[in-house]
Amino acid sequence: MKENELIALPPEIKLLSNLCVLNVCHNHIASLPTEISQLVWLRQLFLDNNKFLEFPTILGSLEKLETLSLSGNGLKRLPEMMANMKNLMVLDLNSNQFSIFPNIVCYLTKLIKLSVSKNLISSLPKEIKQALYINRNKIMAINVNISHMKYLKVLEFSGNAIKGIPIEIKNCNQIRKMDLSFNKIQDFPVGLCALSFLEYLNLNGNDLSEIPLDLSFSRQLIHLELSQNNLSFFSDYICRLFNLDYLNLSKNKISQVPPSISNMTSLRVLILNGNNFEIFPKELCTLENLQILDLSENQIQYVPSEIRNLQAIQNLDFSSNRFGSFPIELCHLSTLKELQLCQKNGSKVKKNFSPHQEKKYLSLYFQQ
Template identity: 30%
Template sequence: MRVGPGCGRLQRRGLSPGFERGSPADATVYPAIMSHRGGSRFANRRPGSGFQPRSTEPPVPAGLIKTARKSGQLNLSNRELSEVPQSVWRINVDPPEESHLNVSFSANDRWWDQTDLTKLILASNKLKCLSEDLQLLPALTVLDVHDNQLSSLPCAIGQLLNLQKLNISHNKLKELPDELWNLRSLKSLHLYHNELERIPEGIGQLVHLEELDVSNNQLLTVPSTLGDLSNLLRFSLANNKLKSIPSDINKMKSLKLLDATHNELECVPPELAKMASLEQLYLRHNRLHHLPEFPSCKYLKELHVGNNQIEYLNSAHLKNLSAISVLELRDNKLKSLPDEIILLQDLERLDLTNNDISSLPYALGNLPKLKSLLLEGNPLRSIRRDIINRGTQELLKYLRSRIQEQPTGQDDSCSATAMTLPSESMTNMYTMGTQKVLDYSDRKAIVVPDEVFDAPDRIPITTVNLSKNLLTGVPSRISELKATVTDVNLGFNKLSSVSLELCTLEHLIHLDLRNNSLTSLPMEIRRLQRLQTVILSFNRFKEFPNAICHIPTLETILISNNQVGSIDAFQLMQLDKLTTLDMQNNDLMQVPPELGSCVNLRTLLLEGNPFRNPRAAILARGTTAVLEYLRNRIPT
């Protein structure tokens, strides 16, 4: 029998140096080869007897070992093993028993061409320790020893430099060896359900880690070096005893899921708001008294903060959650919801179970994607129980029917289907100092007294609320706040134009001009280069204000219930951050196909316009379907 090219591997496995690649060999040579190195172990065995485990080792079927040599994978889970057989550790070192037989081997049985073991599963056994012989498997990329009785790890684990996935969950580990941090190729590390009281700072060396689960331990703190894990995508700290999270966590620029459920957190670091990639945040069962603000979490889709002690929710908490689809607030102490809930246009599930809410904002009924609204355990007085029991859609229908037609004090020139108002009402100096809000709303005032603008003195005002008045112009003194103000609400007034003083507020992020008599915006509004949200609903626009298309930071444009007859898709395509466009109830006769090229749009609302295409059936299928329909009709 002529030996194939793979025989050169025999030297690497400790066989005779004389057995070289390409050298001729007869099957009768194999016994001599085996006697050269430990061959006597096989000398007294019957031909065909197969692999016989040592008497001290739990039985491992010979077929599994043979298959593992070919596939590079070995699964020994659920075998009642109290120790790992030596033959497993040496599977790539010792030749198999059949190598001494006087037979010819087919291509499928050439044991000298075996594959190095890359995947070893020892889960759900009775292992109390792992041998240092673990180092004999340097090619391992996956090691799974979860659900055993391990109280420590061997130092040799640090030599598995190719390891990418390590699962040692459901064991009895109290500490981790420093050698573990040598595994720089590691992408997934599961340490949950152990007895760890600390995570060493060396964990920051695992820079390629994408998944880390240290939940269900006894952790009191976690090291700041976790911030060095810049490639981490999923991180679970649930079910520990953490009182705080290090601020350096904001360095995890790739993190999409953070789970800190069931801890003792009383607050979360404000730096959490800088984690722009975060999509899912779980903070349930902690001791939070208020929500953090999320100025940069533009992709946050799920926020779970149930079972805390949260007492209020205001516009600052909601204004940057434009992508949120699940908001879970059950088992808190909320007494009300702000009307800014209407900005959550992608919201599909809202859980308010077991709070102290006595009434709901009617604007809630206008959320287009809301499918589940849970209200059990609230002292609701304004909604009959039988309406709640009919389900979410009937409840939303009821809320829509109760939307206030117009605020007290406005004449018939304002729209008859105006939405309800933002509920920011801080009127004393204490709240002005703590909330940085200048509030002069719902006064039916024709002008804003100078005393209002004198009141802040040196307080850095960030929010100005002048809604629900009878203002015909923007107060000129508003420009005095241009250094700090980021949010202006002038809704529900009688504005017929926007003054240039408003255009000087270069730090402005949110501008609410709903329910006025505006027909246009000045070109100078393009100076607001940080503006993210503009609300122009219920005005008298006949043309789309293209001036705002020169503000690249815009994410949300609400211009429903006007008389806009056309839109320039090419202008809107310049807004590469635009995610929400509400054009409902206007006079659009056609929708330009090029609008489908606005690929970042997540919410496009076009109902209530006189165009024939897209048809109502397509609109009902949602934004994705509408954009696809439009793209397919772009002329080539």
């Protein structure tokens, strides 16, 4: 029933007595009929992008409701009766008009995912226990009370104005995913390095200039994003993250790679575009399990013969560099499937390879 220009649900909705899922997103509904209370088996309700200015209190009678999505409306607060929705597990309140965090959700004991991104919230209560998505709000600081959120597994604060993370975050030892991208953080939050279950960390778009020794102890990290910071070197401490599968260091000021990168035997994806490389870093050729390498938007002119050691490589991006001719060394990469080679300033790459050297399944992207 989504995208149907509906302005209301008919009272006859009660006849669908066995309904489990109801999706009426992208309509013009502003209220719900009392008859909806008779949908006693309803477990998932999607009311996104409608005209609700007040929370429909009739939903309190839907005792089996587990998922409720009200994103893209005009809600400013939640009623006290919402505490009765004891089985609610997923609540989406993104893109509304909340300026104060709706504390009532802290009493929903089964709630495991709460999304309040794109609101006007500036502070948080200490009682939160669930996965919290609060991207693109107006939060300037994270209170030390965050240490009380010991059961949190996911925290997303992307696109706020946070300048620092209190050391007390180390007490939130169940966190597995942390997104602090596009804030105003200048010092690496060392408290995160004590989170023994942290696997995903995103610090893109901040103002970090150094990587602390503490990070090297985060051996459980699998995914690390440090793009668009102020890093001038590839830290040896990162190379001690032996389980890292994905590393993004794009759009920094890096010009060299340390030999210790050879220790990163699990690394499959390495993003280094938009840095200051003038020479292809031979140290990368020790990464035998690397599948994706992005070195676009640098100043590289040639590829060393050692690149043939990248026995698992499938995708190479060398676009916007300084190659004058096709790097013939790439023809030794039998696993390569996609190569991007468009160059800077209108220069063209001479295709100086014979037909038998072009891989059967290799997609080549040249500037025409």
